[in-house]
Amino acid sequence: MVKNYADDSLTLHTDAYQINMIQTYWEKGIHNKNAVFEVFFRKMPFDNGYAVFAGLERVIDYIKNLKFTKSDIEYLREQGYPDDFLDYLSDFRFKGTIRSFAEGDLVFNNEPLMQIEGPLADCQIVETAILNVINYQTLIATKAARIKSVVGSDKLLEFGTRRAQEVDAALWGTRAAYIGGFDATSNVRAGKKFGIPISGTHAHSLVQYYMNDYEAFKAYATTHHDCVFLVDTFDTLKSGVPNAIKVAKEMGNKINFLGVRIDSGDMAYLSKRVREQLDEAGFPNAKIYASNDLDEKTIQNLKMQGAKIEVWGVGTKLITAYDQPALGAVYKMVSIERDGKMVDTIKLSNNAEKVSTPGKKQVWRITRKSDGKSEGDYVALWSEDPREEDSLYMFHPNYTYINKTVTDFEARPLLKTIFEKGKLVYNQPKLDEIKEYAKNGLDSLWDEYKRDLNPQDYPVDLSQECYDHKMQIIQNVRKYVSELKFN
Numbered sequence: 001m002v003k004n005y006a007d008d009s010l011t012l013h014t015d016a017y018q019i020n021m022i023q024t025y026w027e028k029g030i031h032n033k034n035a036v037f038e039v040f041f042r043k044m045p046f047d048n049g050y051a052v053f054a055g056l057e058r059v060i061d062y063i064k065n066l067k068f069t070k071s072d073i074e075y076l077r078e079q080g081y082p083d084d085f086l087d088y089l090s091d092f093r094f095k096g097t098i099r100s101f102a103e104g105d106l107v108f109n110n111e112p113l114m115q116i117e118g119p120l121a122d123c124q125i126v127e128t129a130i131l132n133v134i135n136y137q138t139l140i141a142t143k144a145a146r147i148k149s150v151v152g153s154d155k156l157l158e159f160g161t162r163r164a165q166e167v168d169a170a171l172w173g174t175r176a177a178y179i180g181g182f183d184a185t186s187n188v189r190a191g192k193k194f195g196i197p198i199s200g201t202h203a204h205s206l207v208q209y210y211m212n213d214y215e216a217f218k219a220y221a222t223t224h225h226d227c228v229f230l231v232d233t234f235d236t237l238k239s240g241v242p243n244a245i246k247v248a249k250e251m252g253n254k255i256n257f258l259g260v261r262i263d264s265g266d267m268a269y270l271s272k273r274v275r276e277q278l279d280e281a282g283f284p285n286a287k288i289y290a291s292n293d294l295d296e297k298t299i300q301n302l303k304m305q306g307a308k309i310e311v312w313g314v315g316t317k318l319i320t321a322y323d324q325p326a327l328g329a330v331y332k333m334v335s336i337e338r339d340g341k342m343v344d345t346i347k348l349s350n351n352a353e354k355v356s357t358p359g360k361k362q363v364w365r366i367t368r369k370s371d372g373k374s375e376g377d378y379v380a381l382w383s384e385d386p387r388e389e390d391s392l393y394m395f396h397p398n399y400t401y402i403n404k405t406v407t408d409f410e411a412r413p414l415l416k417t418i419f420e421k422g423k424l425v426y427n428q429p430k431l432d433e434i435k436e437y438a439k440n441g442l443d444s445l446w447d448e449y450k451r452d453l454n455p456q457d458y459p460v461d462l463s464q465e466c467y468d469h470k471m472q473i474i475q476n477v478r479k480y481v482s483e484l485k486f487n
């Protein structure tokens with residue numbers, strides 16, 4: 001049976017190993033050592049050329065409310081954690097600094113999306129929840145943007161709640177989909193909470209109740225002004241559409257006949273015939289809605305076939321990120337205080353792409369002054385400022401022969417301060433502003449990075465200083481390992 005607590009919180013929404021490590025840090029007296037962690041993902045989701053950052057709103061809310069409640073502490077006591085450690089946790093408040101991309105920003109692999117700096121314990125406790133939120137919401141916003149990229153000016157409705165991985169995913173996934181380019185959602189609670197426009201037609205059950213299209217549509221039309229009739233329950237062309245037309249004609253101005261929805265069958269063929277039927281009946285403005293396991297591939301294909309669909313309802317394949325269920329963002333320590341000084345740290349791997357980049361960094365978006373188009377992202381150590389340079393040498397961090405020198409550029413820092421030593425200092429834009437911001441970001445990205453199949457790799461380059469620093473640390477670690485002796 002589920003236990004409900006009046007003071008339930010997300011603070012224990014973390015992995016047990018975080019609490020265990022914090023206990024170690026606390027008992028060893030190192031929990032307040034200054035640390036820097038960064039969040040990044042290694043591979044572009046859906047092999048897309050860009051990703052759309054989302055999740056910050058929920059992270060802000062989580063951090064603001066981060067404290068161990070009475071029942072959290074009691075639960076941890078039952079698990080055997082010692083009283084003095086629990087006293088420390090009872091007084092815990094997040095005291096760190098968080099820097100992050102803004103929601104709606106385009107983001108790319110191998111660049112820090114968020115940076116968490118502060119007492120080691122504070123940085124550690126938030127890892128799991130931050131990754132949980134950012135991984136999912138960024139994935140869904142990106143999938144939504146991919147779908148948006150193929151529909152042009154058609155409308156996109158989010159229909160995923162019933163198929164989502166549970167309640168929170170449906171709710172926050174809807175918000176992410178809206179940021180990525182969807183126009184409305186069927187989820188009423190998402191409408192209430194976030195102000196996303198809600199939209200809906202009706203289900204087959206309405207028609208099944210009446211056992212005929214005409215009576216069902218008539219019943220709906222006499223109880224609603226805006227009407228979209230679902231026409232495929234029995235026979236789209238022979239019954240659904242003719243009955244929708246009949247009801248629309250009978251009701252005249254009493255209803256706003258928005259269109260009909262097709263949910264099965266060959267949607268290219270059907271939509272063309274349905275369009276003819278609606279036009280011939282004098283309803284050229286009634287739109288054809290379609291749903292049924294749609295995603296960017298089926299939509300693109302249907303458009304290629306000349307389908308006459310103008311409103312697309314997308315559920316399962318969007319909300320579950322069907323073709324790539326995880327973004328894979330990770331949270332790595334890049335710097336730690338030792339003997340009063342910050343020491344940059346690395347995680348090595350035989351796979352070059354898995355080697356982390358040490359040091360606290362800033363991401364700079366480099367654009368051409370002439371037309372505002374992006375040249376790439378430039379990941380530099382915190383102490384550097386490319387705005388002071390006349391030219392920038394940008395090179396691929398693994399294939400250094402891929403390089404260019406950029407002049408007449410603008411450099412915009414992308415990690416903005418959200419929390420400063422525990423205090424919220426960021427004004428989160430409104431959801432519609434975030435959506436618009438994402439759209440503008442995509443408009444200024446080259447088409448080569450936007451195509452949905454085999455896009456060009458967007459350059460995410462390290463500054464020379466950052467690169468040299470990484471190489472030096474790799475050498476230091478290698479030397480340390482080679483000199484180890486066990487007897």
Ligand SMILES: Nc1ncnc2c1ncn2[C@@H]1O[C@H](COP(=O)(O)OP(=O)(O)OP(=O)(O)O)[C@@H](O)[C@H]1O
Binds near residue numbers: 264268269293294
């Ligand atoms: N003309 C088309 N070209 C490409 N894909 C299509 C076309 N028409 C429909 N689809 C897609 O094909 C998939 C399966 O359609 P299918 O006709 O098998 O299912 P269905 O019509 O729902 O079947 P059922 O009638 O049993 O419900 C769906 O994802 C649908 O979006």
Ligand SMILES: O=P(O)(O)OC[C@H]1O[C@H](OP(=O)(O)OP(=O)(O)O)[C@H](O)[C@@H]1O
Binds near residue numbers: 316
């Ligand atoms: O296919 P998706 O992209 O996931 O979109 C959501 C689906 O949910 C509904 O079907 P469902 O069979 O659940 O209910 P219905 O009786 O209203 O058709 C709707 O008709 C869509 O087909």
Ligand SMILES: O=C(O)c1cccnc1
Binds near residue numbers: 160201202313315
């Ligand atoms: O409004 C609709 O047509 C709808 C809503 C949720 C799922 N499928 C369809």
